[in-house]
Amino acid sequence: xxxxxxxxxxxxxxxxxxxxxxxxxxxxxxxxxxxxxxxxxxxxxxxxxxxxxxxxxxxxxxxxxxxxxxxxxxxxxxxxxx
Amino acid sequence: xxxxxxxxxxxxxxxxxxxxxxxxxxxxxxxxxxxxxxxxxxxxxxxxxxxxxxxxxxxxxxxxxxxxxxxxxxxxxxxxxxxxxxxxxxxxxxxxxxxxxxxxxxxxxxxxxxxxxxxxxxxxxxxxxxxxxxxxxxxxxxxxxxxxxxxxxxxxxxxxxxxxxxxxxxxxxxxxxxxxxxxxxxxxxxxxxxxxxxxxxxxxxxxxxxxxxxxxxxxxxxxxxxxxxxxxxxxxxxxxxxxxxxxxxxxxxxxxxxxxxxxxxxxxxxxxxxxxxxxxxxxxxxxxxxxxxxxxxxxxxxxxxxxxxxxxxxxxxxxxxxxxxxxxxxxxxxxxxxxxxxxxxxxxxxxxxxxxxxxxxxxxxxxxxxxxxxxxxxxxxxxxxxxxxxxxxxxxxxxxxxxxxxxxxxxxxxxxxxxxxxxxxxxxxxxxxxxxxxxxxxxxxxxxxxxxxxxxxxxxxxxxxxxxxxxxxxxxxxxxxxxxxxxxxxxxxxxxxxxxxxxxxxxxxxxxxxxxxxxxxxxxxxxxxxxxxxxxxxxxxxxxxxxxxxxxxxxxxxxxxxxxxxx
Numbered sequence: 001x002x003x004x005x006x007x008x009x010x011x012x013x014x015x016x017x018x019x020x021x022x023x024x025x026x027x028x029x030x031x032x033x034x035x036x037x038x039x040x041x042x043x044x045x046x047x048x049x050x051x052x053x054x055x056x057x058x059x060x061x062x063x064x065x066x067x068x069x070x071x072x073x074x075x076x077x078x079x080x081x082x
Numbered sequence: 083x084x085x086x087x088x089x090x091x092x093x094x095x096x097x098x099x100x101x102x103x104x105x106x107x108x109x110x111x112x113x114x115x116x117x118x119x120x121x122x123x124x125x126x127x128x129x130x131x132x133x134x135x136x137x138x139x140x141x142x143x144x145x146x147x148x149x150x151x152x153x154x155x156x157x158x159x160x161x162x163x164x165x166x167x168x169x170x171x172x173x174x175x176x177x178x179x180x181x182x183x184x185x186x187x188x189x190x191x192x193x194x195x196x197x198x199x200x201x202x203x204x205x206x207x208x209x210x211x212x213x214x215x216x217x218x219x220x221x222x223x224x225x226x227x228x229x230x231x232x233x234x235x236x237x238x239x240x241x242x243x244x245x246x247x248x249x250x251x252x253x254x255x256x257x258x259x260x261x262x263x264x265x266x267x268x269x270x271x272x273x274x275x276x277x278x279x280x281x282x283x284x285x286x287x288x289x290x291x292x293x294x295x296x297x298x299x300x301x302x303x304x305x306x307x308x309x310x311x312x313x314x315x316x317x318x319x320x321x322x323x324x325x326x327x328x329x330x331x332x333x334x335x336x337x338x339x340x341x342x343x344x345x346x347x348x349x350x351x352x353x354x355x356x357x358x359x360x361x362x363x364x365x366x367x368x369x370x371x372x373x374x375x376x377x378x379x380x381x382x383x384x385x386x387x388x389x390x391x392x393x394x395x396x397x398x399x400x401x402x403x404x405x406x407x408x409x410x411x412x413x414x415x416x417x418x419x420x421x422x423x424x425x426x427x428x429x430x431x432x433x434x435x436x437x438x439x440x441x442x443x444x445x446x447x448x449x450x451x452x453x454x455x456x457x458x459x460x461x462x463x464x465x466x467x468x469x470x471x472x473x474x475x476x477x478x479x480x481x482x483x484x485x486x487x488x489x490x491x492x493x494x495x496x497x498x499x500x501x502x503x504x505x506x507x508x509x510x511x512x513x514x515x516x517x518x519x520x521x522x523x524x525x526x527x528x529x530x531x532x533x534x535x536x537x538x539x540x541x542x543x544x545x546x547x548x549x550x551x552x553x554x555x556x557x558x559x560x561x562x563x564x565x566x567x568x569x570x571x572x573x574x575x576x577x578x579x580x581x582x583x584x585x586x587x588x589x590x591x592x593x594x595x596x597x598x599x600x601x602x603x604x605x606x607x608x609x610x611x612x613x614x615x616x617x618x619x620x621x622x623x624x625x626x627x628x629x630x631x632x633x634x635x636x637x638x639x640x641x642x643x644x645x646x647x648x649x
Contacts, residue, residue, distance in 0.1 A: 012597055031357040033139045034178065037203060038358055038384075039539070041603035043596045050589045063187045063359045 001052075005069050008047055013040065025041050026069040039065065041066055048072065078081040087446035089456060089524075096315070096459035098490050101307035105346065112277035113303045115284055116192035119345035121157060121275060123148040129209055129596040132350045135324075135370060136181050139356035144181060148348070151185055156273030157336065158189025161263055165220060165243050169194035169276060170283060172218040175331070176209065176227055178202045179355040182247045182265050183331055186222055187341055191284055191303070193365055194276030197300070198286040200396075201332030207551060207602040210234035212288045212297050212331055213241060215498055218623055219485035222263075232257065280304035286497055287334045289434040290535060290544030297498030299334075299435045305491035306342055308438035312458060313343030316430060317374055318403050318445040324370055326352045328363075328377040329464050333541060334434040338491070339376055343438075364396040371400035378408035380539040382415045382427065383570050390422035398423060403445060405430055408540020409572045410528035413452035429454055431483075431526070433514060435506065436540075437491025440514075441483075441526050454518065454526040462486035468532065471509030477522045480529050484511035534628045538573050543607050545628060551602045552577060555595055557585040562618050564632045577609035578631055580617055587614025 010024060013035050030036045036044060045061045048054070056079060065075050107113050123129065129149035136144045146154070167173060173190045174374045175197060177183040183199075190197040200209065201324035205637045208232055213221065217240040221231055224247050231244055242259065256262060278284070284303045288296040315317055317339065325344050326621075329335035337338050345349050349496035352370045355363060358381065367375065385393070402421060404427045411429045420426040428443035431454045441463055443455035457463035464473045465481030474481040485492075492512065496503040506513055517529040536543040565573030579595065581587055592612045600608040632638075 029139065032359060032362060034355075034357050036357075037605050039608060039610075040600055042610045043593060043600060043608065046589070046593050046596065050593060063357060064361070067359075 001073055002069060004051065005048075005072055008051075009035070009044075009069070012043070014045075026073075028069070029067055030069070031063040031067045036066070038063060044072075048076055052076050052080060087444070087448075089444075089447065092444070092459040096311075098307050098311060098460050101311040101490075105307070105310060107307075109280075113280055113282075113306065114192060114194075114275040115303050115306050115342055115346075116155060116159075116188045116190075117275040117292075118306060119153050119193075119342060120188055122147055123348045124152045128348055131348065133345060133348075134181060134184060135350065135352045137352065137354050137356070137369075138180075138509070146181060146185070151188060153269035154185045155188035155192055156270035157265065157268035158186045159193040159273050159275075160270045161268060162190065162193055162195065162220065165245070165261070167193060167195050167220055169278075171195045171220070172216045172286060173197050174198040174200055174213055174216065174221045174321060176200050176202060176204075176221055176223040176231065177247070178224065178226070178332060179353055180224070180247070180258075181353075182222075182224075184341055184353065184485055185265065187331065187337065188345075191278075192273060192275040193277050195281065196283045196286050196300075198288075199331050199333075199337055199630070200288070200331060201604065201606075203606070204230070204332075204604045205600070205602045206230045208547070208604055208607070210237055211547075212298070214238050215288075215295060216286055216298055219243070220245060222247065225253070228260070233344040235259075244491040251564070272596045278303045281494070283494070285337055287337070287434045289334075290542045290547060291502070293544075293546050294502075296544065296547065297499055297502060298620045299437075299493035300495050300497050301437050301491060302494055305338075305437045306346055306493035308460075308489055309338045309343040310346040311460065312439040313339060313347055314438055316428070316442045316444060316458065317343070317376060317405055319344060319349050319374055320348050321348065323349055323373045324352060324400070325349050325374045326354070326367065326370070326372045326376070328354070328381060329407075334437070335376070335378075338438055339407075349460070358384060360385050360392055364393055364398065367398055367401065368396040372398075373400050373407075374403045375401060376405045376407065378540040379406055379411045379415055380408065380571050382406060382411065382419070385422070386415065386418045387570075390418065392423040400527045401425065404428065405443075407432070408447045409443075409537050410452075410454050416449060416451035431455070431516075431528075435493045435512070436485065436489075436514075437493065440485050450521075450523075450525050452527070453521075454528055456524050456526065461489060463526070465520055465526075466508065466511055466513070468508075468513075469524065471511060478519045480517055482532060483514040483516045483518045483526065484508070486510065487512055534564065536563070536573050536575055536633075538565065538568075538575060538606055539571040541606050543575060547603060548575060548577065548599065548607050548609070549608070549626075551599055552579065552595065554602070555598050557581050557591055558595070560618055560626075562626045562628055563609065564628050564635065566632075566635045568610075574610040574615065575607060576635060578613050578615050578618055580615055587612075 114211040138533040152616040244260045285301045426449040431441040466484045552561040566576040568574040
């Protein structure tokens, strides 16, 4: 799951020049660093819902909950288990 | 002794000339925003005062005094001159909120060139449209965004030089026509600002309309007088304030009140260059002891979602005044502000085209939650009939918000689009495009826009721009974009899409279209929802009836459909 989400973030939100400058990993801040903005969170949420066949309520799809890939995995697991 | 608030007395006493007097700029003397905002304070012995406190997403701070900014902006002006930039050339800023954005803005104006700020999240097509229109000679950007500039560069022959502020030796080399510039090692303390006049062009801000391409509202150096006086009287800034304007300078609030107004007054301001989170915002306010805060309804509603208790966990005792802009602040936002901060949010209404606040809630004035306030004391505003242009003077009658020119910061034209500029005026009024009524006490109450422009998160997005981009997606046959009511952002973009044969409207395609628009235009323009339809409602002449789609989304009466295309 980690690699799938990391690859999606790299493909959709970063370009080659960004990737040359940073080592994106599961603890890299996404929202607070501006890699993903609040409007773009909607497409990230859609991706997660589609890929993992879950439904994420808005109250769980917050900037804090989406701030790193590790935090996103926690949210996804919570809803997969539910 | 405190005097009771007397609006009528303020109207009698307030004129734009007050700003000229206080800034020591008699009519006919040179007016240069860069000099007045920065160099003037250094010359007056206030050079050591902190002008900018910059906090990045990791919490690192950088501070700049007015002297620092004088020298660094002088460095920018000298470097741009070396690059061949002369008076009236357009220089585009395509930067995130680093110190370079704020300081190069001042440097460009000192040189007498025209600064064109663009939101750094714009995609290549949005960037192309705005630079192609302005015919900018130079773009100042950073590594993170230079790729988007490269993708459109060949289509804009006017673009001679791309300046990259954070190029590092050993990293991927710059290309032909790209130069590196390191601001901190380039101080020029004796750069003499151009002696620009009242009507010399200064800032070119692009805004969206219902039809056609984005329009560049051209402002002039004397706009400063309106920005200064409204900053002083509405934001109520005093010499020892620590001020935070949360707007990005890619938009007009971020320049008029995130650079020009506060620095014309010599105020210390904070910039937070980080994504939104309630905790982070409160922590920043507490850390810097913010006293005056200018923010937007969308942000206020995001803070509301996390509750007033979170605000009270932080020491925000320094905060004494709060204002809001971007779209009318609903009554719930004002009431919540009282609960969370013990203060009123003071709503302000204005536009890219007006350059400065027009309808305001002044300090000391009774705030009616949900109202836009009353005209700034030097402004004559009313509501008018959209056809005849007659002023509607009966209380509580809905009409178009209109402002009586002139005022110092009114746009002087739309760049390359004079006919549209003139179309904004009716019987001597500038017509804003928003509808409102005025109550018995003279307070304005917002009713809605009079066109199809989408106001999302306080930013205007043109449906035509989105629809044109949608058509470039391989699956899209035709489309319509509307503003769908949204609790947080007032509106979000919703797209109705009819597909080409062979394509299926499923989740994969929806996500593909969303990301396509996000990258091509901007995250703001990305449809937050896509509805696949067989066909779109059109008039008999073939024009898509967005009004009908919008009414359907809002659950309103659909109204007259006699012009609909027959099945």
